[in-house]
Amino acid sequence: MLPFARVSILGLGLIGSSIARGVKAYMPGARVTGYDADPATRLEADALGFLDDVADSPGAAVTDADLVMLCVPVGAMAQAAASMADDLPADAVVSDVGGCKVSVAAALRAALPQATIVPGHPVAGTEHSGPAAGFPGLFKGRWCILTPAGDTDPAAVMRVSAFWERLGAEVEVMDAAHHDRVLAVTSHVPHLIAYSIVGTASDLEEVTRSEVIKFSAGGFRDFTRIAASDPVMWRDVFLNNREAVLEILQRLTEDVTMLQRAIRWGDGDKLFDLFTRTRAIRRSIVEQGQDDAAPDFGRRHE
Secondary structure, three states: OOOOOEEEEEOOOHHHHHHHHHHHHHOOOOEEEEEOOOHHHHHHHHHHOOOOEEOOOHHHHHOOOOEEEEOOOHHHHHHHHHHHHHHOOOOOEEEEOOOOOHHHHHHHHHHOOOOEEOOEEEOOOOOOOOHHHOOOOOOOOOEEEEOOOOOOOHHHHHHHHHHHHHOOOEEEEOOHHHHHHHHHHHHHHHHHHHHHHHHHHHHOOOOOHHHHHHOOOHHHHHHHHHHOOOHHHHHHHHHHOHHHHHHHHHHHHHHHHHHHHHHHOOOHHHHHHHHHHHHHHHHHHHHOOOOOOOHHHHOOOO
């Protein structure tokens, strides 16, 4: 039995188009309708053919849905929810894919006070964006975190959980504030560091842009992959999870100061101990199947 028979997706970028493709691949029989605020994106999605129908308005997209998935930047969640509020079926479940949960949950509750809302966050993605970047296996083996309020209908939470499991994801349920703090450590601040180091490299007067590109070693190269992520999405993430991000940044600043001191005073033992601990974390990530154990991150070499 399908967890949902009629799925509507608002926002047809990487995540939204991957969800649509996943539904068609792993939940045959379910009907998928999509909408995007950008007319060019709607035309592209229609041409790519991963939807049963491309609606020309948010209301038309959700009018007969039993699951509505909001796949827009977190700063646009309130507007997206409000734009469909008058046409949302009373028995529909509303979810989302935003990387911040406290602010998104508040925005959805304000716009849709009578709706059944199960906020979610699939911890998956690539540096690419747009409807052509999506693929059905994006969520396989990845985690999707659900952050329902305490009074949310348990049956709705189970249906959304089953939906993500059909897409290949592992599902975890947690408190929204705890989610935001965890993701500040594992995703948000690492992205901020990547944006910062790539920007610093491009600003160094004594190093030309061509040299930065020509001699990019593995570490810098991987930073550039992260720093190529969707700028609108990440701008909104930092602005909507500012408290947790600022807390982790303060901790990071203190730790970097400690490293500065160790390097200045030649404290090799402190550096070695830290690098040994962090190496163990990397091994744990690989052991849990969250990354490739192949040399050079699985890159192919001729």
